[in-house]
Amino acid sequence: MTTLTSKDIVRALKPLVGDGGALLADPLEMKSYLTEPRKRFHVPAVAVALPGSVAALQAICRWANQHRVPLVPQSGNTGLVGGQVPLSGTEVIVNLSRINRVREVNAAAGHMTVEAGLILEEAHKVAEAAGTIFPLWLASQGSARIGGVLSSNAGGVQVLAYGNARELTLGVEAVLADGRLYHGLNALKKDNTGYDLKDLLVGAEGTLGFITAATVKLFPIPEAQETALINVADPAVALQLFYLLRERAGSRLTAFELMNRFGIDLQLNYGLLPRDPTASPSPWYVLAEVNRMKGGASGALQAALEEALASGLVADAVVAESEADRTLMWAAREQMSEVQSKEGASIKHDVSVPIGAVPQLIAEGSAAVERAIPGVRPCPFGHMGDGNIHFNFSQPAGADPKAFMAREAGANAAVYEVVRKLGGSVSAEHGIGQLKSALLRQVKDPVALEMMQAIKAALDPNGILNPGKVL
Ligand SMILES: Cc1cc2nc3c(=O)[nH]c(=O)nc-3n(C[C@H](O)[C@H](O)[C@H](O)COP(=O)(O)OP(=O)(O)OC[C@H]3O[C@@H](n4cnc5c(N)ncnc54)[C@H](O)[C@@H]3O)c2cc1C
Numbered sequence: 168m169t170t171l172t173s174k175d176i177v178r179a180l181k182p183l184v185g186d187g188g189a190l191l192a193d194p195l196e197m198k199s200y201l202t203e204p205r206k207r208f209h210v211p212a213v214a215v216a217l218p219g220s221v222a223a224l225q226a227i228c229r230w231a232n233q234h235r236v237p238l239v240p241q242s243g244n245t246g247l248v249g250g251q252v253p254l255s256g257t258e259v260i261v262n263l264s265r266i267n268r269v270r271e272v273n274a275a276a277g278h279m280t281v282e283a284g285l286i287l288e289e290a291h292k293v294a295e296a297a298g299t300i301f302p303l304w305l306a307s308q309g310s311a312r313i314g315g316v317l318s319s320n321a322g323g324v325q326v327l328a329y330g331n332a333r334e335l336t337l338g339v340e341a342v343l344a345d346g347r348l349y350h351g352l353n354a355l356k357k358d359n360t361g362y363d364l365k366d367l368l369v370g371a372e373g374t375l376g377f378i379t380a381a382t383v384k385l386f387p388i389p390e391a392q393e394t395a396l397i398n399v400a401d402p403a404v405a406l407q408l409f410y411l412l413r414e415r416a417g418s419r420l421t422a423f424e425l426m427n428r429f430g431i432d433l434q435l436n437y438g439l440l441p442r443d444p445t446a447s448p449s450p451w452y453v454l455a456e457v458n459r460m461k462g463g464a465s466g467a468l469q470a471a472l473e474e475a476l477a478s479g480l481v482a483d484a485v486v487a488e489s490e491a492d493r494t495l496m497w498a499a500r501e502q503m504s505e506v507q508s509k510e511g512a513s514i515k516h517d518v519s520v521p522i523g524a525v526p527q528l529i530a531e532g533s534a535a536v537e538r539a540i541p542g543v544r545p546c547p548f549g550h551m552g553d554g555n556i557h558f559n560f561s562q563p564a565g566a567d568p569k570a571f572m573a574r575e576a577g578a579n580a581a582v583y584e585v586v587r588k589l590g591g592s593v594s595a596e597h598g599i600g601q602l603k604s605a606l607l608r609q610v611k612d613p614v615a616l617e618m619m620q621a622i623k624a625a626l627d628p629n630g631i632l633n634p635g636k637v638l
Contacts, residue, residue: 168257169235173213176236176259180216183230185223187265191215200244200260201252204307208249208601212239215260221342221379227261228377228631229346237634240373242283242315245307247517248600250372251315254635263314266379274299278337278354280382283314290383299385302329302421306501314378320370322596324500327552328421328458331596333369335384341368341376344627352382367622372598373633375626389458392421393468394493397475397484398449402526402551405453407480409522409552412455415471419463422456423552424500425525429561430546431499433506440502444495446485453551454500503548507561512568513546514578516558520591525551528558528589535581536560540574555595558582583610599637607637 169176177192184190191197192214200215213236218224231238237258241251244262253260267284274297281290287308294301304323305311311321317339322331329335338353351365368376399405405425412420428450434440445452457468468486475481487493507513514536520528533545542563549557560578562571583593587610599607608616616638623630623638 168237171234171236176234177214179230179234180214180227180259183218183223183226184216185219185226187219188223189217189219189265191217197260200241200262202244203247203249203252204245205247208252208254210253210256212253212256212258212260215262217262217265219265221266221340221348224261224263224266224342224377224379225346225348228342228344231259231631232345232629235629235631237631239633240314240318240377242312242318243286243307243310244315245311246315246319246600247597248594248602250319250598250600250633250636254601258634261377263377263379264312267312269293270380272297272385273354274385276354277385278382279385280352280380281313282380283312283317283378285313287311287313287316294385295388297385298388300388301335301383302386303332303335313381313383317369317378317381318371318373319598320596322550322553322555324424324550325421326550326555327423328418329386333366336365336369336381337384338382339365339368339378340380341378343376344629344632348379349376352380354382370598372600372637374623374637375632377632387460390461390463391459391465392493393457393459393466394487394496395455395468395472395484396445396487396496396499397453397455397472398446398482399451399453400449400482401451402529404480405451405551406523406526408453408455408475411475411480412457412468412471413552415474416457416467419458419460419467420455420552421458422454424454424549425451425551425556426454426500426503426548427451427546429544430503430506430548433510433561434499434502437506437509439506440495440499442495444485444492444499446483449483454496500548503546504557504559507546507559511562511566512571513562514560514572514575516579516582516593517555517595517597518558518582518586518591518593519553519555519595520586520589522552522554524589524591525554525556528556528585528591532558532582532585535585536578539577539581540571542566543578550595553595554591579606601636604635604637
């Protein structure tokens with residue numbers, strides 16, 4: 168890589184950040200850009216560049232490519248696999264938060280073009296102000312930004328109905344490693360003019376280019392949502408319920424989230440919920456939501472639930488009667504991860520399997536980890552409708568957190584073995600970053616890895632973009 172010193176790099180980059188840009192080299196000023204949500208990675212950066220425009224970013228890339236200076240793309244710094252923070256300490260973080268304009272909103276045609284640094288929640292507000300929705304909702308939406316959301320191909324709580332970031336994106340604009348600008352912004356639903364470069368850049372985790380803007384899809388605002396928290400005996404019953412609801416509601420079924428009683432009890436114990444949002448105690452619950460569109464019939468969820476209750480598939484359920492009820496139900500789901508950290512250490516996996524295999528994943532994965540770590544408390548939850556489970560395990564009650572985490576590799580191996588057997592993925596939504604790059608080499612098809620390496624070498628021959636991440 169480069170023979171330049173940190174001082175040389177800072178001196179050269181300072182004039183390149185452009186109007187409204189900044190270059191930070193003071194450790195205190197850089198701190199918030201280096202601290203990621205899970206606090207797992209603690210490697211310093213040479214500097215943090217905040218370009219003020221796309222042209223400034225192009226100048227930075229051109230210079231860095233010439234001088235072989237590694238760059239780490241960053242937007243909101245909420246990624247969970249360390250993709251947006253340094254790996255070797257020789258990198259410059261390039262944060263796109265200052266490239267954050269709304270370029271165009273066309274509500275009638277159902278798309279808008281926004282820049283990479285726009286906060287996801289701001290994008291929601293822009294869509295809503297135009298009478299539409301941009302249906303990508305994540306717990307990190309107050310900090311995550313469009314560039315990072317697309318680069319990690321984030322999937323929110325309504326992937327079931329609207330798809331993940333890739334499916335919501337029509338076109339992207341990107342700066343390549345050598346500073347060239349890829350003009351891929353378009354609003355085309357159909358475009359069969361060769362390889363889909365947009366699909367390559369979305370989900371590339373900053374290894375192929377900087378996404379600077381995107382044209383994304385907008386949808387009509389639903390008139391109302393029906394939300395219910397439904398008792399299910401086990402994940403196999405949840406699967407039957409999913410099939411029933413999908414048949415009755417089709418694409419209006421926007422969420423189908425699984426959680427267990429253990430996680431609800433923890434939230435009640437730690438005062439995270441003002442009251443129990445469930446109908447009655449049950450080992451498992453499903454949070455289901457169905458949209459009602461303008462002029463559409465109401466009560467689809469209620470009717471399907473009555474059918475499930477009459478057939479004995481489910482024993483009890485509560486339907487939200489107010490926005491406050493709905494908010495409480497969603498809080499119970501969204502706080503699952505947070506509450507586990509209050510209960511000590513936890514070992515986490517973000518995995519997916521074909522939907523029909525979710526019950527087997529949970530049964531076999533839990534049994535395997537319980538054998539490896541007696542007393543461990545499984546807390547699987549998440550987007551069951553997408554086959555995506557956050558397969559988390561809380562430490563045995565009263566155990567030493569450090570001793571528990573020392574056994575993480577064994578627990579990971581046990582879970583990934585089951586995932587592999589069921590034809591699943593070891594990273595459903597959080598990506599690979601630096602956390603799972605060694606794992607990717609073990610589990611990915613060797614030919615797929617060679618294809619990915621060839622693409623990387625073609626687009627970033629000097630390897631300056633997020634080196635060591637993903638591949
Ligand atoms: C509380 C919480 C809840 C979360 N919930 C979800 C969830 O439900 N679903 C989900 O999928 N994820 C979730 N995440 C993970 C994370 O928030 C998302 O992946 C988010 O999309 C990342 O956006 P960001 O702007 O913070 O990206 P960053 O963290 O800044 O970056 C993420 C990755 O993208 C790259 N990158 C960033 N900007 C660019 C750019 N402009 N061009 C090219 N590459 C870039 C980075 O190098 C890195 O590899 C959650 C995280 C937290 C903390």
